[in-house]
Amino acid sequence: MSNATFRGGVHPYEGKELSENQPIKTVEAKGEFVFPMAQHIGAPATPIVAKGDKVLVGQKIGEASGFISANICSSVSGTVKAVEPRMLLNGSKATCVVIDNDGEYTGIDGLGEDRDYTKLSNDEIRDIVKEAGVVGMGGAGFPTNVKLAPKDPEAIDYILVNGAECEPYLTSDYRQMLECPEEIVGGLKIILKLFDKAKGLICIEDNKPLAIQKMQEAVQGESRIDVKVLKTKYPQGGERTLISAATGRKIYSKKLPADAGCIVDNISTVIAIYRAVCKQTPLITRVVTLTGEAFESPVNVNVRLGCSHAGLVEHGGGFKEEPKKIISGGPMMGFAMFDLNVPVTKTSSSILAMTEDQVAEFDPSACIRCGRCVAACPGNLVPQKMAQAALNNNYEEFEKLNGMECYECGSCTFVCPARRPLTQTFKQARQYVMAQRRKK
Numbered sequence: 001m002s003n004a005t006f007r008g009g010v011h012p013y014e015g016k017e018l019s020e021n022q023p024i025k026t027v028e029a030k031g032e033f034v035f036p037m038a039q040h041i042g043a044p045a046t047p048i049v050a051k052g053d054k055v056l057v058g059q060k061i062g063e064a065s066g067f068i069s070a071n072i073c074s075s076v077s078g079t080v081k082a083v084e085p086r087m088l089l090n091g092s093k094a095t096c097v098v099i100d101n102d103g104e105y106t107g108i109d110g111l112g113e114d115r116d117y118t119k120l121s122n123d124e125i126r127d128i129v130k131e132a133g134v135v136g137m138g139g140a141g142f143p144t145n146v147k148l149a150p151k152d153p154e155a156i157d158y159i160l161v162n163g164a165e166c167e168p169y170l171t172s173d174y175r176q177m178l179e180c181p182e183e184i185v186g187g188l189k190i191i192l193k194l195f196d197k198a199k200g201l202i203c204i205e206d207n208k209p210l211a212i213q214k215m216q217e218a219v220q221g222e223s224r225i226d227v228k229v230l231k232t233k234y235p236q237g238g239e240r241t242l243i244s245a246a247t248g249r250k251i252y253s254k255k256l257p258a259d260a261g262c263i264v265d266n267i268s269t270v271i272a273i274y275r276a277v278c279k280q281t282p283l284i285t286r287v288v289t290l291t292g293e294a295f296e297s298p299v300n301v302n303v304r305l306g307c308s309h310a311g312l313v314e315h316g317g318g319f320k321e322e323p324k325k326i327i328s329g330g331p332m333m334g335f336a337m338f339d340l341n342v343p344v345t346k347t348s349s350s351i352l353a354m355t356e357d358q359v360a361e362f363d364p365s366a367c368i369r370c371g372r373c374v375a376a377c378p379g380n381l382v383p384q385k386m387a388q389a390a391l392n393n394n395y396e397e398f399e400k401l402n403g404m405e406c407y408e409c410g411s412c413t414f415v416c417p418a419r420r421p422l423t424q425t426f427k428q429a430r431q432y433v434m435a436q437r438r439k440k
Contacts, residue, residue, distance in 0.1 A: 003206050004245040005231035008378040010411045012234055012332065014207070015169040019291045019298040024175050026302040027315050033076050033101050033306030034086050034343040035061060038094040040141040042068030047097050053080040057107040058282050061097045064130070070143045070346075071133035074099060075284035075304035077106040089309075089328050089342050090335060096343070099306070110280045117277045122194050125277055132276035133283045133346075138162060138237070138266035139329060141347045144273065147265070148194055150258035156195040157261035158247055161188055161270050163204040163211065164230060164237030167330030170350050172287040173267040175300045177204070177211040181218035184267060185225065187274035191263070192224055198263075200225040203246050207232040234332060235409040239264050241378050253405050283346060290316035294323040294353035303344055309351055310340035316351070323353040332410040365418045373412035373422060379405050383412040383422050390429035395436070398429050406430065 038044040045062030055061060055074045062072030078100045086096040117125065130145035150156060161184065165173040177184065188200045202219065204212050206229050219225045228246050230236050240251055242264060249260040257264050265273070268286060275281040284305055291298040296317030303312065309328075313319065327334040329349050340351075373383035381402055389397040406426045413423040 003229045003231040005233055005236065006241040006244045006378055007380065008376050008411065009233040009235065009241070010376050010414050011232075012168050012414055015291070016171050016174070016207075018169065018293075018295075019289050019300055020171045020174055022171075022175070022299045024172075024179055024287055024300045024302050025315065027312070029304065029307035029311045030101060030103065031311075032081060033074075033078075033099045033304070034308070035072050035074065035097045035099070035306045036086070036088055036094045036343060036345060037062045037072060037096065038088070039072065039345040039347065040070040040135040040143055042066060042070070042143060044094065045069060045072045047083050047095065049080050049083070049097060051080050051082055054078075055080060055099060057105050058111045058284060059108050060131070060133075060282075061099075064143070068143060068146060070135050070141075071131060071282075072097070073133050073282040073284055075306050076101040077104050078102040087339065087342055089337065089345070089348065091338065113280050115278055115280055117190050117193065120277070125190060125194060128277050129273055131282070132272070134269065134272045134276055135283070135346050136266065137268035137272065137286060137346055137349075139333065139347050139349065144265065144269060147263060148191065150256075150263070153195055154197060155261055156198045156258065156263055158263070159188060159191050159195065159198050159200045160242055160246055160262055160264045161200065161202045162237050162239075162242055162264055162266040163202055163208075163215070164242060165208075165267075166205060166232075166234045166237040167332055167334075168234070169291045169352050170289050170330050171291070172289045172300050172349060174208055174211055176267050176271060176287060177208070178214055180271065181214045183271045183274045184215070185218045185222065186278060187270035187272075188225060189222070190273055190277050191265070191270070195263070198224075201228040201246055202226070203228045203230055203242055205230050205232040205236055235378060235411065237266075238378065238407060238409055240407065253407075286344070286346065286348065288312065288344060288348055289350040291350060292323070292353035293355040294319045294321055296320045305345060306343050308340070309337070309342055309344060309348070312344070312351060313340065319353060321355060323355065324357040325354045327352040327354065332414065333408070364420045367420060368418055370417060372415040372417065376411040376415045378409065378411065379407065381406060383426070386429075387420065387422050387425050390425050395429060395433055399433060404430060404433060
């Protein structure tokens with residue numbers, strides 16, 4: 001039987017061989033740590049500390065300011081140096097709490113101590129996840145406690161753990177599947193406690209045989225958990241494509257995974273749930289892949305949130321040549337960085353340093369009507385017509401063509417022989433339509 005997959009998709013160069021065999025290395029950073037209050041989808045957190053305050057590891061320094069929001073906890077102990085706007089990864093500015101790391105890492109009471117989740121009520125578990133500031137760490141940053149509280153818990157049939165890691169070059173989730181499978185299974189069992197009728201599926205692409213083996217060994221004897229092997233294809237790890245491949249169910253932009261009886265969390269998020277509930281440790285660290293042909297020694301590093309990206313470069317052996325482009329995330333859905341002096345946040349997955357900028361080497365030309373974008377689109381859309389409507393500012397036509405169903409995976413841009421910036425065009429069009437909807 002062939003491995004599960006979805007319609008469309010592409011096969012970009014994977015680049016995972018650069019760092020996939022490098023065990024996770026824990027690194028520490030000195031100096032100031034910067035904690036943006038906006039590290040998630042929804043309203044930014046509200047700072048609850050002020051300049052001069054002493055803080056501890058695990059202490060809440062930013063409080064969720066709405067239903068769709070998330071707490072921020074300090075990853076270091078020290079003194080609050082400032083509460084002020086600082087630059088973020090995407091070039092915008094946001095309110096940040098700046099802490100001088102004292103290097104002592106003094107923790108709050110109970111930090112790291114064991115706790116038995118089976119003795120907790122479902123509401124207590126959700127509250128712990130909320131207090132810990134856990135969000136989707138695959139890039140979306142959606143507050144996890146909200147995801148774990150759907151309108152009808154009885155309607156949830158599947159908990160999907162996204163171990164596809166289909167984005168080229170990234171290997172942080174892969175290494176965590178090899179190195180801490182027990183924490184992944186532990187986190188999934190905590191989620192399954194909240195949903196009595198659900199089955200857990202750990203979904204892994206078939207280009208990761210060692211991870212599949214490790215996770216299969218880890219779930220032996222677990223009657224409610226299976227490992228689901230998926231075909232290697234981008235964007236297999238997208239929420240909609242994952243649900244389609246793993247369960248055969250479909251969702252669209254106006255639906256949530258819960259509407260299809262599914263909850264999806266990525267590997268790092270499930271580990272964060274386990275550590276929050278069973279180890280009394282809020283979300284204060286994450287694994288970041290330092291990779292790309294420009295790095296001397298690509299590696300996966302476990303770092304404290306709030307440290308500077310610039311300080312991580314040395315742990316990848318530095319650059320063997322000046323990168324032509326540096327990307328936060330992967331080449332398909334990441335974005336170019338123009339300054340490394342920005343903090344690592346909950347959704348920072350990698351520093352990808354490239355020796356070639358393939359985008360800059362080609363000028364777009366007219367559409368040649370080849371139809372490759374249609375074949376590649378996992379959303380069953382017609383990118384060629386959507387682009388025409390968007391470029392003509394015909395947003396009504398863009399909506400009629402289901403342009404709002406685009407989830408900006410980049411597959412159409414990847415296959416376009418005319419090198420047209422299709423994904424960027426759709427991103428701008430969708431932003432315009434959403435802004436107009438908000439006005440109404």
